[in-house]
Amino acid sequence: MNPVKVENLTVAYQKKPVLSDVNFIVPEGKLIGIIGPNGAGKSTLIKAVLGLIPKASGDVEIYGKSYKPKDKVVGYVPQRGSVDWDFPTNALDVVLMGRYGHIGWFRRPSKKDIDFAKESLRKVGMEDFADRQISQLSGGQQQRVFLARALAQDAKVYFMDEPFVGVDAATERAIIELLNDLKNQGKTVLVVHHDLQTVKDYFDHVILLNEKVIATGPTEETFTIENLHRTYGGKLAFLEKDQIMVETKRR
Template identity: 70%
Template sequence: MAIPLSVQDLTIAYQKKPVLKNVSLQIPEGKLIGIIGPNGAGKSTFIKGVQGLIPVAAGTVEIYGKPFKKQRSLVGYVPQRESVDWDFPTDVLDVVLMGTYGRLGWIRRPSKKEKAWALECLEKVGMREYADRQISQLSGGQQQRVFLARALAQDATIYFMDEPFAGVDVATEKAIIALLNNLIAEGKTVLVVHHDLQTVSEYFDWVVMLNRRHIASGPTEKVFTHENLQKTYGGKLQFLQQSSMLAAGEE
């Protein structure tokens, strides 16, 4: 069976201080995977490191058995919304068209075919009517949908998404999870950095638990246990569980 992502002894450091140390894991194909852990655990660092977006101190990363540089066209990425300059003067359609550049290169201009595909991707996330809108004029949830449409436009095989549910309303969150499940139904593999423990069992069929090192990974029903959560979150676990219970009560 093909392995979408294989990581061996991955170590990433900032100013010689390890943020992730000796992480080794393999990700199965066709799964919706949640990457969980406390703040500062290295979740975002992990998905940036495997894509070569930040320097890696040691270790190897393979996408379908080959180095990332040779498989770049197979990978789609949705960064944290806070990391994007939303004041950049461009409209929604142009943002989504950026997802086609991997196939076109930076010299060729998008044709009618690419524009039609970009509009189709916007349709999938419920944003086609906003195609001519400046991205700075969108709400947080709308901006997130646009970046999901850009990822869809890449027509990737494996997707990395950094907290796509952060700061969005309930309707947008449900729309996003439905979209991700559709990708899984098409045979794609999706890895999602996620912070809400309450929805892990509902959303994901596989989890990766990190806290500067690899704690556990596997099917959610087997790995998402109190013992592994305690290893991952330590003393923060009880506070997180109480916060989740309060949030559920408010809803």
């Protein structure tokens, strides 16, 4: 049974299609990059799959069932820029929010839940910041806390919206190490990603998107010059073998 299946998904803003007739199936236990130019609908795709924005049409299945936001099988890391970092809460409380699907919104977390949250912080190197207000953390530290919250959800499928944006090199290495750990546990991770130079190093499978799916499949077979031209248009200049720089107009 496939972790994620999307059929005929269309999303429109003010009657203007942002995604049109999107179809794809992803394999289990893989790191999957969602790749495309600015304005291609990558973040919209994740939000529509998760039911955070309405669909004009189409169906989404997670492990063969219609997805409902309360399902514990899915974890989500939003774009860091979409979060109110001035909200008065500390890192541990943010991570504990990831446990609410397991404990319920009106029950107090147990010692087991608190220990699980602390272990999630440890895995991202933030155990010493558990009591720190999130507004006092650096951008990279904030991103690690949100990754820890996703770990605390203990999901089978993870959606991450540009987790590498605005982080330093050390945090990026820590994130990709964490993603590989999740994959090695049999989890499936879908990541909106913009740095084409790291796609082949990071992902087993890609979805090339520009308002519709241009191509999808194993990275070695799908991440090709031809498919990138179809996805981006514009100029493609090869810096080195297997390294790509794309210059495109912002849409």
